[in-house]
Every structure is written in structure tokens, then in C-alpha cells.
Amino acid sequence: MPASLYRPSTTVFWPLDCRESGYVFGWCNNNQRVQSIVVTGVVQILTLAVDLEVRAVLQRLNDKRQQYACLADLGELKILGRCGFDYWGRSDLVVPELKLVDIRATGYKIVYYHRHPASSLRFYSIDAFNDIVTPMSRQRSGINQDVVKQLNVASIINTAVLEPSSTSSVLNVTHSSSTMNRTTKTITTQMSDLLFNALLMSQSTFSRPAQSICNAHVLSKFPLKNMSLSVQQMDVRIEQLAILLRQMAALRLRKEGGRVEIYSKEYTSFFNTVWLILNDITIGYAFGRFLCENHEVLATMLKEFVEDILILWPQRALCWLDSWPAGLKLNTELSSFYSGTFVDLVNVWGGVLRHIIFPYPYLSNTIYIFGLVSSFGALIGGMGGMTMSIALFYDMFVFFTLHIYVCYVIAVVAFEKALWGLGSLWRLFRGKRFNVLRNRTDSWEYDIDQLLFGTILFTLLAFLFPTVLAYYALFALSRLAMILTQASLEIQLAFMNHFPLFTLVLRLKDPWRIPGGMYFDFVEVIVHADANEVASAGEDESNSNEASWRSRRQFENTKDPVTTLIPVMKNQPVTFQRIFFQYARLWSQLASHYHPFRLIKSLLLGRLLVPIPVYEIRYDKIGNHSKEL
């Protein structure tokens, strides 16, 4: 092991844009092995008065540590020492020569960092979720949560100290100030006020009755939410609006000295939702106009489609099954009974549709109303839009295919009973019985009449089974097609409701606002060699992203410039996997529910096929509470 492991070392974090000489102030963290000194800024102290003032400001900041959230849990600000810059050569970046007090080790390492201004909403973060950085390397480099917090706050503190008159307002950085001190309000401020009031009003008018609808129960047992997708969508939208309102209130009144990280994250999530809803309303408007203009044509097309595919086709298929389909000889009596029943059922439903729904103008009016809902969604409490129209079409689809569902349920029950009876009687045929206590098949002595009766029934069932199977297969396949359509509509809805659009765009535009870790980049710096200062040579792993840094010094008393590499700390944007992690979970849930093997097994065993329950793919079930990006 290199000896530097046991030697205490010091890391100095220096802001990249600071090039003045003067007195250095910041924090000094004494960790176990590494002492990390975070330099917040440099102040020129030329006179004693300035010195006293600076010290007074620092003391005031330290005293009010509990008040300002950004300073909580951090160490004490103090003046650390002096620094001097030597300009040499063409390079912009120079290494300061520091004379620091309280330095533990004989030498120090310098790491540059970017001092992000608070209005840029950039910040550093150690991604706490994927622990790539091992504790060991973190210890050796001296980066931990406190250091990161200090780095984030550096800019604010620097401004606070350099301009002591504006300390209190500087710590109160907001986007749209709502303090009464400002006399002039900007346009953005006025717009945000308007939006806020509009949202507040719509919520108070619409949310109460809508919520009561959403939480209603049919027959006091089945929640309406789980039965209809439109109601579910309404519920989701109301929840989104409520969250928006909360976030907006929090963002407008940015607390004194709040932390940049929290503010940035809430900002991102708030605007993501807002953008999604606006998208929704916009697309919904276009779709709605289309529906409204063509509602009659669409109604006619829909009528024809339903008649042909949903009413006539099953009847034709059933008649085909009844008359020796593909040469399969099904039992004639049972087959005619089955096909008669199902054809009658389909006829009944067809009659209902024809007499109640299809007569002009009910269907076209319904489509017109759908169009209205879709276009003017914003006016009905923000609940309409494209998502609502998708949900309404989903419900309409379910309604129109109700007869197939009923036929399928009948066929599935008959098939399952036949399968179960066949299995049980086959065991009787062999003289065995299923022992429930031991979960296995044992031999068993049956009575003679049981045996006789059982054998006769077994032969009967064995001959009738192909007929049952044929009818079940027909309805099972159509049910499968129905479920796949429903699944695709649901997935579309889920995408429209919760897509991390804002985060993706940020990733392209300004990746540093969504940090998911830190990494070190190297800059070449020309250093003036000096006999006194040394930088410890050693191998260190500060981050898994960098191999090792080497900074060699030559102890020559020549004044030749030496080129060294100094690390600069940069933000690593959050990975795509992180952005979409809820989608990964959603996908895995969908895949496990609609997995082909599972579906086939359900088909063969005669289990009921259901679409995934709607409450399972709601966003908050997937984990909204942690307010992820």
C-alpha cells in the first residue's frame, strides 16, 4: 500500500473562476484521514476596517446558521489564510500559492470546482442511489456530503461576503420575488400570479365533485375507478393538479436561504407536469376539432365497423363451427346447442346496439361530445385533453365488445369444468384418487357403482370434449385480441400522462442541471516551481471515473515553468436509466402480466384472461413519492 494512505493529506477545493490575491475564506472540514478545505472566495483586505467588517459578516452568517437552510449542518466559516497568484505564460488558469493556517499535512492537493451561481440552477450531487464510489475512495479524496453541500452554497456565500449590504436579500434568491420590497413586478411575475390564481380557482370549483365521482362505488362494492378508465384518468389528472398547486406555492415562496438542490428538483418536476398537461391540451384540441368536424362520418364508419366485425363475424364463425369446420366432426347435438346459445346472445346485444345506440343521432352526438371534451379540456378544470379522449375511446371499446366478453366467460367456465371433470374421472378410470392432504395421487378402492358411473361419464366427457374445446378456442382467441388492443391503449395513455419530457430536454440543453454524480477532468496548468510547496505525489482514486492523477514536482530551484495536470470537478448528468427507471418498472409489470407463456398457460388451463388492472399502472404506484427526476 502506498504510504500516502497513512499520511494525512489535505485537499483544497478552489473555485475555478477566482483569480485574485487576498485573504481566503471558506470551510475547513477535518475528516478522518483527509482534511478538505473548501474555499468559497477571496476577499481583499487592505485596511483594518475591511478586515473587521469581513469578520463581522462571517460571524453573522455563522450565528444565523440555523435560520438559513442552506447553511445548516455545515461547518464554521472562517478565514483560512492568504493566497497569491503568479501570472506566467499564456495559460489562463494558474495555481494559487496558498499559505493556509490549520493545515494538517505538509502539502496539499488542489482540485478546481465550478462555483455555480444560484440562478443557473446547477448544482453538484453525489448520486446516493448507485454507490459506485466506494467509501474508501471517498475517504481518500475527502469528498462527502458536507463538502458537496458547501460547494453548492459557495457562490451565494461569496456574494454575501463581498457585498455585505445585500446579505439578507442575496440569501433570498427567488425567481419571481413576491416580497413587497420590490416595487416593480416583472412580466413573468404577473403571469405566474395569473396562472396560480387560475389553478386555484379551477381546483376549488372542479375538484370536489370530480373527486366524489371518482371515489364512488358501484353496488357499494366495486370502486368506479377500477372499472372505467375515464374515471381513472380524471382521478389522475386531479391528483396531478393538486400536486402542481402545492409545488407552485412552494416554488413561489422560496424560503430564505433554501437549498439549490431541492429547488432545482422541484422546478424540474413542476415544469415537466405543466409541459405534459399543455401538450395534452394542445394535441387534444387538434384531435377534438377533427372529431367535431367529422362526427357524422365517423359515426357512420363506426356503425358499419361494429356491425360487420363485432356482430356479423361472430355469428358467421359460430355457424361455421356448427357445420363440421375444417373436417372436424363435432358432436352434433352439443354443437348445435352451443352455437344456438351464442348466436342468440350476440343477436341480443346487436339488437340493443341497433335500437338504442345506433339510431341517428345518438352516436354522432356522442362523438361530438368526445370532441368537445378533447378540445376544451382546459376549461373543465384541466381534465380533458388527448388523454381523456383516449380513455373515453377505451371505455367505448369495452362497451361495444361486452357481448364477446360474456360469451367468453360462459365458454371459459364450461371448458374449465370439462377439463377438471376429465382429469378427475381419468384418475377414477385408473383406480386412483387425488389425495388433498398429501398433494399427490394415491390408489383408492372405489365402490362398484362409483366405478361404473364414473366410467360411463368419462367416456361421455371424452367424446364431448372436442366440441367444448372448439368453441372455447374461438372465444379465447377473440378475447386475446381484445386484451391486446386494450393493453396498447393503456400503454399509450401511460406515456401521455407521465413522460419525463423536461428532463430529456434538459439533458440536451444543460446537462449540469440534472447531476447524477461527479467526475474529474484535467486541465493543464503551468506552475511556477517553488521549493517550499510540495504536492504530495501519490496514487489516489478519487472517483471511479478517473484513473489516477499524477502531479509531479521537481525540486529544482530553477524558475522553469512545469506543466502539471490539475483536476477539475465537473457534473455528470444523470443517466438515461435513472430518468426512465419508472418506465423500466412499468415495462416489467406489463411484461409479466402479458407474457406470452403466461397467456398461453392461462388459455390452456381455462383461466380467465383479464387486462392488467388499471390501478397497477398508475404513476404513483410506480413510485412518485420520492420526487424523482
Added chain:
Amino acid sequence: MSPVTPPWEKVLWKKQPYPDNYIPEGALDSSLRKNPNFKPYTYWPLVHLSTAITQHLATIFIFLCVFVRLKDHSLDPRVLIFLSLGCFFLGYLVWEVLQYTQNLGGSNHGNERNERIRLDRVKTFKSSILIFLALMSLSPVLRTLSAATSSDSIWALSACLFLLNILLADYGSSNPVIQGRHERLTSVLSMNAAISSSVVLASRLTNDLAVFALIQFSVQSFTLFPMLRRRLQAFSDKKPSTQAMQTLLTLILSISSFLLAIPLSSTIAFLVLFVLLAVTMLAPAVLVWAQKYKNEIRGPWDVAVPKLN
């Protein structure tokens, strides 16, 4: 280097001057025994035992002839029903007689046995009524069961199932007096195969009554009659003087099957006769002849067989 070494004994608890894996000369040859438990078959007892198979085969042939006649409408179903009812009562009478003689011969347990006998009777009565009603209600369904299947597949299916029945049937005699136990069906699968075969055949008939008659007849001949046969066989085994009854029964069955088959087709009739004779006469002869090839070697490696006298 002792001059006289004691003879080697096959014991482990004595220390002997021989190595552990020592085998004396000729020990292996002398310890091999050929066919030690061999009791050679003799011809006539074998023939007597194989009459059980013959009876079973004859029953099947009778059933098939009855089926063909029903199908040709040359036999009235009502006649068949009455006939089978008569046979049923006759058989039940014989059963009761056998049980009575057994009671006389065996030890007296008095009331307990009477109780059991009464219970058995009630159970039998209940079973027969149940079967009767069930068959009556199911026969319309069974008639149209395989209307769509072609006849050839039905014949093939039926033949396979009867073959299964013959192969798996129990031809031994059951121990008639097991305390507290009713008559046991030792081979359930064969009986079930026979019943399904008859159901499958019955679906070829055109008359509901005919279906009922046929299935009732088959239930009787494949379920109840074997029980009676086994009882008779056990009875005649215990009392050698009544062995003639067994042969008489065999003869009656064989001749009736032959006679029933002749009007239908003389080839088939002679085939039936040939099969029956082969099973009864030829097969035991072959078995006796093949005895001389029996070569069972037992040696010191076998599990010991205790001799119980």
C-alpha cells in the same frame, strides 16, 4: 507351516490360517443349485387353472355376438333385458348359496356376521337401483355420442379396449373370507376398459332401449359375473370334489358362445372355437413343454429363502 491345517469353515468369527478371500476348490460348483424350488407343472391342473381365462374369453365373445344381433335388429332389446334380469337373479341366488355354505363351514361369529350380511344386501340393492336409473337416464345421450365418428374407428377403439381388458384382468381366485371386507375388485382398469368399450359400441345402436339393454348386459357380464366366477373358483379350489362345477361352467360358456356365433358367420364361429381350444388345451401343453428350458441358477449370492413347512 503347520502340517495339518484345519479345514476351512465359512465363519468370520474364528481366526483361520487362510487368507480372507480364500475359496476352497469346488466350493462354487457345489454351492450352485439349479432350479432349487422347482415344482414342475403338470398338464391337467394347468388346464384346470386356465379355464378361468377361457371363461373370460367366452363371456366377451357372447357379448360381441349379442351386440351384433342387436345391431341387426334380430334380437329384441326387451328379450335381452328380461334375460339379463333373469341371469342377475340366478347369479344372486348362487352367491347367496355359496355364502350360506361358507357360513356353515366357517366359524360362527353370530350376530356380527348377520349384521354384515344384511348391510351387504342393502348396499347391493342400493347399487343396483342406482345403476339402473342412471343407465336409463343416460342412454339417450349415449346413443348420439359418436354419431359423427365413422364405424371403423369405433371397431378399432373397442377392440383395443377389450384387449386391455383381457390383458389386465384378474384370473386368480380371490380369498373369499377376509374378515370385514367386501368383495374386492382387484383390477379396476380392466373393468373400466370393458365398460367404456361397451359404451362406445352401444353408441352405434339406433334405439334407446337397445342402448340401455346392451349396457346393462355388459355391466352384468363384466362386473358382476367375474365376481361370481371368482367366488365359484375359490369354492371349488377349497373343495376338490366340486371341481367338476368349474369345468361344467366353462363348457356351458364356450358352447353357448360357439352356438351364438354360428348363425352370424361360420368362419368367426370356428375362429372362436379355435381360440378357446388353444387357450384351454394348447397353451398349457406349450407351457409344460417349455419347462425343460427352465434354467434358474441360485448360488451363495442370493437372498436366503426360508423353508416353511
